[in-house]
Amino acid sequence: MQTGTKDRVRQLGSPAIVARRLTKRFGQMTAVDGLSFEAVPGKVTGFVGPNGAGKSTTLRMLLGLVEPDDGSATILGLPYASLEDPITVAGAVLEVQSFHPLRSGRNHLRVLAAASEIDDGRVDEVLEIVGMTAAARRKAGSYSLGMRQRLGLAAALLGDPSVLILDEPANGLDPHGIRWLRQTLRDLAAEGKAVLVSSHQLDEVARMADDVIVIDRGRVLRHGTLAELTGGGQTTLEDLFLDLTDGKGIR
Amino acid sequence: MNAVLRSEFLKLRTTRSVFGLLAGTVVLAGLALWGSLSSATPAELAAGLTAPFGYAGIVIIVMLFVMVLGIRSFTDEVRHGSIVPTFLATPKRLRVLAAKTTVSAAAAVVFAIAALAVGTGVVTVYLTAHGYAVPVAWGTMAWLFAKAIAITALWSAIGVSVGVVVRHQVAAIVGALAWLFVVENILGGLIPKIAAWLPGSAAGAAMGMGTVNPLVTPIVGMIVLVGWTVGGVALAATVLRRRDVV
Numbered sequence: 482m483q484t485g486t487k488d489r490v491r492q493l494g495s496p497a498i499v500a501r502r503l504t505k506r507f508g509q510m511t512a513v514d515g516l517s518f519e520a521v522p523g524k525v526t527g528f529v530g531p532n533g534a535g536k537s538t539t540l541r542m543l544l545g546l547v548e549p550d551d552g553s554a555t556i557l558g559l560p561y562a563s564l565e566d567p568i569t570v571a572g573a574v575l576e577v578q579s580f581h582p583l584r585s586g587r588n589h590l591r592v593l594a595a596a597s598e599i600d601d602g603r604v605d606e607v608l609e610i611v612g613m614t615a616a617a618r619r620k621a622g623s624y625s626l627g628m629r630q631r632l633g634l635a636a637a638l639l640g641d642p643s644v645l646i647l648d649e650p651a652n653g654l655d656p657h658g659i660r661w662l663r664q665t666l667r668d669l670a671a672e673g674k675a676v677l678v679s680s681h682q683l684d685e686v687a688r689m690a691d692d693v694i695v696i697d698r699g700r701v702l703r704h705g706t707l708a709e710l711t712g713g714g715q716t717t718l719e720d721l722f723l724d725l726t727d728g729k730g731i732r
Numbered sequence: 733m734n735a736v737l738r739s740e741f742l743k744l745r746t747t748r749s750v751f752g753l754l755a756g757t758v759v760l761a762g763l764a765l766w767g768s769l770s771s772a773t774p775a776e777l778a779a780g781l782t783a784p785f786g787y788a789g790i791v792i793i794v795m796l797f798v799m800v801l802g803i804r805s806f807t808d809e810v811r812h813g814s815i816v817p818t819f820l821a822t823p824k825r826l827r828v829l830a831a832k833t834t835v836s837a838a839a840a841v842v843f844a845i846a847a848l849a850v851g852t853g854v855v856t857v858y859l860t861a862h863g864y865a866v867p868v869a870w871g872t873m874a875w876l877f878a879k880a881i882a883i884t885a886l887w888s889a890i891g892v893s894v895g896v897v898v899r900h901q902v903a904a905i906v907g908a909l910a911w912l913f914v915v916e917n918i919l920g921g922l923i924p925k926i927a928a929w930l931p932g933s934a935a936g937a938a939m940g941m942g943t944v945n946p947l948v949t950p951i952v953g954m955i956v957l958v959g960w961t962v963g964g965v966a967l968a969a970t971v972l973r974r975r976d977v978v
Contacts, residue, residue, distance in 0.1 A: 544823075545823045546976065548976060561823060562823035579813040579814055580812060581743075581808060582812060583748060584746050584747050591746070592743050593739070593818075595742050596735050
């Protein structure tokens, strides 16, 4: 049934991630204000905005970690928390530090795999995919920032999901790591996955995204293909971004 | 549900802290018992394995350690950020709570059995070395052990709930210890009859350590402790369901 759903989405090219009028208030502050967007299979969608624009809160609402005050978020047509075996549908990396430092990288993945009845063979596969096989049995607390990002991505890939949601995955990566990440995400999109990547590093987004969503103060400012947004290269994503966010840029 | 249980059990096994806590429990229980044996009267020593100096002290030590174990079950994940992948794998959070409570209680049973076994060994060695007979009252001991195991299992579940509600690890552990050793004592001095119903005092009564309130018999103490545990888990479930993970 799960495979059936994935195939149908691939065939139709219908959106894999749908946010409708998502709203979240923290006290007086409205972090996300009626945000609507979609991300489709086979593409990398860049989700950009200044720090504090509401990117992380939005991603957390997509994943059922934060309850929206209004609106809805669905992944392959269902709210994340209603999915049976959710990590086989969507994988996510939200924070660089998401593991117990005394547990080995491999055991961290085994713990998550066990919760979804995924066998240890798949754990070794994803370690291979992210190039972490050699360091897999070391304590995760000893990993460099780049290795932590790779471990996070390995966790997201455990269930071979058709949707990937990544919050600032390029943070802290060195040039090798960034090139590796870009290529990996492009490859995953080429396999037909919907890849949603938040970032405030515009060069990076410009180099890997097919579609771009620009948000500020919890609202969508622009949503289109990279070519549409940059006028086929007449302007840069950076110029557009600074323009749209009142020249304030990254606050 | 079985998958979540397996995952939680694997979490427990794959850091060393549980083994450190177990070692600490056993060593402290043995030392404390040795200490109380040294200051026991000959009449008490003659009573052998089931004398009052024995197992109550061990239970308090095991309670402390399994409470910390239970608190850490959730607060470790908050502290290190692994709560995010945990809830992504199992978005139905009450399943995670149920699994954490079950696994912590199971660990508490192991802790209690280990401490009681070491305690029995220490008493036997001490009494034999001092020329006392060591009569074994199987029935009495089985009842004592069963109560001790039940109390520590419940106590670890209370620990899990405290961790879920408080979230911050140090605050939860310090707060729980302060509650047990300071707050309950102060209230015990101010309003002894009412304070006898509090969780720590109820556990003491259940273990047969005495109470200032004649209504809180050992059986009533155990029922009261079950009540506190159910209340704690219910509160934790409510908090967990509603609270955003940010």
